[in-house]
Amino acid sequence: MGLCHGKPIEPPQNSSEDLSGENNEPPLNSSTRKTPKFPFYSPSPLPSSFKNSPAHSSSVPSTPLRFLKRPFPPPSPAKHIKALLARRHGSVKPNEATIPEGSECEIIGLDKNFGFSKNIVNHFELGEEVGRGHFGYTCSAKGKKDSLKGQDVAVKVIPKSKMTTAIAIEDVRREVKILRALTGHKNLVQFYNAYEDEDNVYMVMELCKGGELLDKILSRGGKYSEEDAKVVMIQILSVVAYCHLQGVVHRDLKPENFLFTSKEDHSPLKAIDFGLSDYVKPDERLNDIVGSAYYVAPEVLHRSYGTEADMWSIGVIAYILLCGSRPFWARTESGIFRAVLKAEPSFDEAPWPSLSSDAIDFVKKLLNKDYRKRITAAQALSHPWLAGHQDEKIPLDMLTYKLVKAYTSSSSLRRSALAALAKTLTIPQLAYLREQFTLVAPNKSGLISLHNLKTAVAKNSTDAMKDSRVLDYVNVVCSLQYKKLDFEEFCAAAISVHQLEGMESWEQHACQAYEFFEKDGNRPIMIEELASELGLSPSVPIHVVLQDWIRHSDGNLSFLGFVRLLHGVSSRVVHKA
Numbered sequence: 198m199g200l201c202h203g204k205p206i207e208p209p210q211n212s213s214e215d216l217s218g219e220n221n222e223p224p225l226n227s228s229t230r231k232t233p234k235f236p237f238y239s240p241s242p243l244p245s246s247f248k249n250s251p252a253h254s255s256s257v258p259s260t261p262l263r264f265l266k267r268p269f270p271p272p273s274p275a276k277h278i279k280a281l282l283a284r285r286h287g288s289v290k291p292n293e294a295t296i297p298e299g300s301e302c303e304i305i306g307l308d309k310n311f312g313f314s315k316n317i318v319n320h321f322e323l324g325e326e327v328g329r330g331h332f333g334y335t336c337s338a339k340g341k342k343d344s345l346k347g348q349d350v351a352v353k354v355i356p357k358s359k360m361t362t363a364i365a366i367e368d369v370r371r372e373v374k375i376l377r378a379l380t381g382h383k384n385l386v387q388f389y390n391a392y393e394d395e396d397n398v399y400m401v402m403e404l405c406k407g408g409e410l411l412d413k414i415l416s417r418g419g420k421y422s423e424e425d426a427k428v429v430m431i432q433i434l435s436v437v438a439y440c441h442l443q444g445v446v447h448r449d450l451k452p453e454n455f456l457f458t459s460k461e462d463h464s465p466l467k468a469i470d471f472g473l474s475d476y477v478k479p480d481e482r483l484n485d486i487v488g489s490a491y492y493v494a495p496e497v498l499h500r501s502y503g504t505e506a507d508m509w510s511i512g513v514i515a516y517i518l519l520c521g522s523r524p525f526w527a528r529t530e531s532g533i534f535r536a537v538l539k540a541e542p543s544f545d546e547a548p549w550p551s552l553s554s555d556a557i558d559f560v561k562k563l564l565n566k567d568y569r570k571r572i573t574a575a576q577a578l579s580h581p582w583l584a585g586h587q588d589e590k591i592p593l594d595m596l597t598y599k600l601v602k603a604y605t606s607s608s609s610l611r612r613s614a615l616a617a618l619a620k621t622l623t624i625p626q627l628a629y630l631r632e633q634f635t636l637v638a639p640n641k642s643g644l645i646s647l648h649n650l651k652t653a654v655a656k657n658s659t660d661a662m663k664d665s666r667v668l669d670y671v672n673v674v675c676s677l678q679y680k681k682l683d684f685e686e687f688c689a690a691a692i693s694v695h696q697l698e699g700m701e702s703w704e705q706h707a708c709q710a711y712e713f714f715e716k717d718g719n720r721p722i723m724i725e726e727l728a729s730e731l732g733l734s735p736s737v738p739i740h741v742v743l744q745d746w747i748r749h750s751d752g753n754l755s756f757l758g759f760v761r762l763l764h765g766v767s768s769r770v771v772h773k774a
């Protein structure tokens with residue numbers, strides 16, 4: 198049962214947390230948002246040219262929640278998770294070179310030289326502040342020479358005084374590296390160059406003049422029509438699918454980190470702020486708790502996550518776009534975490550009953566607490582809610598590679614179980630697989646080889662794909678020995694059992710698949726053979742565990758055994774240090 202239902206969760210009785218009220222939500226709406234900018238932000242030293250800018254002098258009142266009349270506070274700027282800030286600012290990890298924030302001490306042992314160009318003033322005339330975040334602030338600027346001469350740009354300024362830990366420095370290094378490598382996608386802010394001096398790092402990029410997506414949501418009173426929400430979603434998914442294919446997880450997707458390039462109605466949306474992003478290989482899990490509380494995925498809180506965590510955040514954004522409330526809300530950070538881990542978001546209250554079933558299904562598939570059942574960005578773009586709405590090409594999905602890798606190293610018994618399951622797929626489910634198959638470029642006979650998988654990835658490769666070692670992963674997949682696949686076998690290989698299991702129609706799929714398997718693939722199986730199929734160690738009392746999985750009448754696999762076999766050996770993952 199859910200705890201949340203879109204309503205504020207009361208903080209636990211006797212809780213000592215947040216008595217200061219620092220976590221209370223300011224009642225932001227489109228008019229109040231402009232003044233109380235970031236209540237948690239402690240201003241960093243501005244270059245003298247910015248000291249008089251209005252944003253710098255704004256004071257920040259915050260309203261305790263008890264004064265709020267609205268039961269559902271509108272979405273407001275999300276705070277970063279405290280543990281993340283503590284790690285970056287050095288108050289929880291004594292073994293890292295740190296100083297308390299605001300301290301005057303010298304930082305010893307931290308190398309703050311980034312190797313960037315040193316002369317930003319020769320290249321750009323810095324202008325007024327246009328935005329501010331926890332780690333930096335952003336100014337407009339004008340190019341003085343070369344190709345950017347006369348052009349308006351944005352310069353994100355990150356004060357070195359804020360880089361008080363090795364982690365914080367590494368974050369900035371990685372932010373520049375990732376943005377430099379990924380730049381070029383139409384929904385990603387164009388990066389031009391990075392500079393530094395004694396005091397700051399400067400990231401020069403395209404100036405987005407249309408403001409944040411959060412402001413747009415608020416100015417519309419919180420709600421988007423389905424049609425308008427689709428336009429936003431497609432752009433977010435497109436850039437996130439691109440990042441994920443390159444092996445980059447953003448880790449801070451929220452409406453504040455998407456900007457419109459202009460104030461015009463159909464202005465494109467651009468992802469910004471890769472300050473918390475990281476590289477992750479398909480078989481690797483990250484473990485540091487990073488992000489903003491409202492948008493953080495359950496598995497991030499469990500400290501074992503990959504790119505799926507971004508899909509959760511996109512689910513939260515989609516939920517907010519469509520109904521104007523946050524799916525997981527509480528007054529305190531730990532209350533939000535509890536809701537994220539335990540509560541089911543409400544789809545009962547207005548406007549949900551009046552929205553299309555496709556829209557609801559789309560959001561639910563993103564907000565699945567089991568990351569293995571959550572859809573990927575490429576799948577979300579192929580979801581019936583969005584399919585046909587776009588001229589957007591469906592991108593290649595790394596999930597396909599992961600599944601094909603597991604398939605080709607499976608036993609023939611498991612492969613025939615998967616073939617049976619693939620026969621139960623419906624036309625919309627097959628559409629996504631057809632797209633993926635086509636992207637891998639089958640030959641004239643309609644066959645693909647594992648080598649084709651590599652060629653398809655190489656076409657989309659950026660430096661980020663090398664840095665994330667996704668290319669190494671793909672090389673491993675392609676070096677496996679396996680015959681060419683036709684579309685039918687590709688479906689068996691690239692089907693995600695977990696995702697199907699997450700669907701309401703799972704039982705029908707499983708039962709029907711078992712019938713196919715009975716006709717084609719089932720055969721007598723020894724308990725020991727089954728144990729090795731499933732990777733059970735000899736220490737497991739297999740005769741007790743597995744007896745239900747084998748049918749006593751003929752020694753063939755039972756339905757239970759069949760379902761277990763579909764899942765196969767649980768794949769090992771590497772935890773990134």
Ligand SMILES: Nc1ncnc2c1ncn2[C@@H]1O[C@H](COP(=O)(O)OP(=O)(O)OP(=O)(O)O)[C@@H](O)[C@H]1O
Pocket residue numbers: 327328329330331332333334335351353386402403404405406409453454456469470471472
């Ligand atoms: N290219 C840009 N064009 C216009 N404004 C921008 C641009 N990049 C950033 N901004 C503004 O500056 C703000 C802060 O930038 P950014 O999110 O990159 O900083 P941050 O300190 O890493 O933020 P956060 O606190 O979310 O981590 C943005 O919310 C936005 O309003």
Ligand SMILES: [Ca+2]
Pocket residue numbers: 330453454470
């Ligand atoms: Ca930001």
